[in-house]
Amino acid sequence: MNVVVCVKQIPDPADPGALDPNTKTLKRDGKLILDESDSYGVEMALQLVDAAGSGEVTLVSMAPNGEVSGLRTALAMGAAKAVLVSDDALAGSDALGTSKVLAKAIARAGEADLILTATESSDGYTGTVPEQIAELLQLPSVTFAKEIAVDGSTLKVQRQTEAGYDEVECPLPAVVSVTAGVVEPRYPSFKGIMAAKSKPVDQVTIADLGIDAASVGWAGAGQEIVEIAQAEAREAGTIIEDDGEAFAQVVKFLDDLKVV
């Protein structure tokens, strides 16, 4: 079984990020790392290939400046190869632009039985790319997977909902977004890191993918960030002294929030 995983490389969330006041987008000129949300998809893919007994995991990523650091992490975890799309013309791409590029890159990655993504990236949060890719590739789309099993040519997914989960089935190939936290991503082993050095990364431009520059980047974006504002400062919390009756206040607090 061959699985393609779309992975995003993002600025390290532990470093203070900055927005470019002109473009109103996140500055991403420094070193990028594997988006944690994608590490679950990579782990899920590795487990599925393991369970199938054959096949491999291929990564697909779009990133500026030929960035491969995050890809190397996922390759060190066990993915076999990667396709990286890097092109100056891609700066400013909106969600649909990104999906167009990823869909083409997925096709370039070879026969895939399954395409995994995260539900949303940790630095952009549009949360629409997985469904757009499915549409562009004319494949079934399943979202918020918490468990995935393959039975012949049928995909069985437990799809997380607010109340519990749905059991969903669809034919393969399909595009499935994986909920963060549903598996424990493995750490790259030392051997994995060494092996990752020689794993192939197919670096391509939009021309290689046959994409028209006018349909992506700032030029092709149908979506625009018109304003950015400072997040409101968090208000100080309330401290309840427990005189034995604090539970009542906690219940009232939760009740006011309408969570109980």
Place this chain on the structure above:
Amino acid sequence: MTDYRAPIKDAMFALRHIGQLDDLLATELYSHVDAETVATVLEEQGRFMQEVFAPLNASGDREGLKWSPEGVKTPEGFPAAYQKFVDAGWQGLGAHTDFGGAGFPEAVAAMANEFDIAANGALSMCPGLTTGAIECLQAWGTEEQKEVYLPKLVTGEWTGTMNLTEPQAGSDVGLSTTKAVKQDDGTYLVTGTKIFISFGDHDMAENIIHLVLARLPEAPAGTKGISLFIVPKFLVNDDGSLGARNNVKCVSIEHKMGIHASPTCVLSYGDETGAIGYLVGEENQGMRAMFTMMNSARILVGIQGVALGDAAYQKALAYSQERLQGRKIGGDSKEPAPIIEHPDVRRMLLFMKSNIEAMRALIAYNASALDLERALEGDEAQRWGEIAELLTPVTKAWCTDVGVEVTSTAVQIFGGMGYIEESGVAQHFRDMRIAPIYEGTNGIQAMDLVGRKLGIRMGAVVGDFIAGIRSLDSDLAAAGDGFESIRANLADAVSSLDETTQWVMTNGLADPLQALAGATNYLRLFGTVTGGWLLARQALAAKGEIDAGSDDVAYLGAKITTARFYAEQCLPLAHGIAQTARAGAGALYEVDATTLESV
């Protein structure tokens, strides 16, 4: 509380500019390693430690260990975290490639070790001791012993211990009385009690390989009569599977000031049937075997200084930006300012930062000298070996003493909160305090420096080392603006070191007591000046990178300022420390035990 972040950029900077990374990677021995992989390895190892070891640091300290006759139970989460460490293969980073190791330079392993110690000082002692066992067996084990024990030690599936200390034999290992008697089948029966054995028992691995110093029945007295034995917790069958439980028991664990999650065990050998041991190396040559791993084991303890120092610094720096007290001097705001605005708090932060970077550089340099000794041949190898010998006691003692001061300074920055356990800095200070004591007390290190190391090649090694520090002067002069105080203070400090070294060598030959009386202060002087030299070299390297157009001006500029702070506020102390190192033994023996009594 601030989460620990591994200082990967500075570790790479220290490796490249002080740890001779390019020279190392150009040798045949390390030809399988490249600089990019080194960077990736440090990043992934650092991330692993941040995410897996660090979250258990405070909880492990609070929960501590549980002893029962069945053995020692480590705190919640420790066995699982250790298993991940094994799965990721980090134990093998510096081990030889023959038995599954990655064969990376010690200098690189040293930087990685900083991250695991900083993330979790107590837990990281276990892999540290395993590394010691690996090195010992690599150097002295028979082929068969290597095949039986090394593969599992290198993966970390089995862990190692070092058994030197006994109730009556601490600094003076020669007083040990644990016995070993040869059996007809060539094995030895070991009986006796060892104390203070770190990770002497635990529940994180299926087997523990104890390396034990013991004495044969007719052995000469003192260190010349000590032999080294492998005593596995579980005997190993011919097919490699685990066999019978050996007769070694953890009879109790200590209650300690710090490293609460590191079991410090009393191990009883052979109180029923005799514990089966296997001789390592030759009979009566145990101390020699110990000495082979001594350099790297001592450097590893030195690393605890920089590691816990940096962990504490990171917390203190964050707190200094959050805590509002007092007004900014010269500011117009009536609002309370973050304490980082106050000069004394800045002094403390820069004291910490500069000493941390000096320690990191000293460790990189010392470890790279060990690597070059191994990787080169002939005179060159010997030269680097001598430098490693000279520096090792300084790395061990200076870094651990400074580590105590740095962690203590972090407590100070927190004010009253620093004394409260919740802040987390108190733990680093408590955990740090053992390092000047074990692996040869710092007093013993100072005697080693003065008594043995200064004399190597009739003083030529230390002479060349000091000349090397002096020779930086022309580069500092050429660097011009911003380097004046670094240059002037280093020149003064190295003169103090030079004169004092002459004094110690002259007087030490005539009357050892005079030299040994000042040994600890001499080591302090040596470390202080060497730290200043390494910071100055880093400042020059940072300037070089800026001049070459690097865009990381903030980081590089701070390196220059840090070196300047150290030159202006730490190096001038060299002159005073030199006086104390040359004070001689006079006053020390004008008093006796009775006149010393305070009541």
